[in-house]
Amino acid sequence: MPFFDFKCEKCGHQFTVRVSNEEKSKVKCEKCGHPRVIQLLSPFFSPGSKTASSTRAFPGPNCEGCSGAGMG
Numbered sequence: 001m002p003f004f005d006f007k008c009e010k011c012g013h014q015f016t017v018r019v020s021n022e023e024k025s026k027v028k029c030e031k032c033g034h035p036r037v038i039q040l041l042s043p044f045f046s047p048g049s050k051t052a053s054s055t056r057a058f059p060g061p062n063c064e065g066c067s068g069a070g071m072g
């Protein structure tokens with residue numbers, strides 16, 4: 001069986017486990033037992049993909065200078 005490197009999402013503990021490919025999803029942190037672990041197998045490992053959501057606030061349609069031109 002191959003070795004896989006994992007990193008715990010909770011405590012950040014990195015460890016290597018020898019598991020089959022189908023049991024990789026069952027791997028838990030060997031330190032704290034947290035079920036969410038990140039697999040570190042690729043050299044180009046990216047630590048999560050964050051979706052940047054930008055909210056733009058558009059100004060309201062208030063045109064104060066357009067109306068109210070009463071001279072007299």
Ligand SMILES: [Zn+2]
Binds near residue numbers: 009011013029033034
């Ligand atoms: Zn942990």
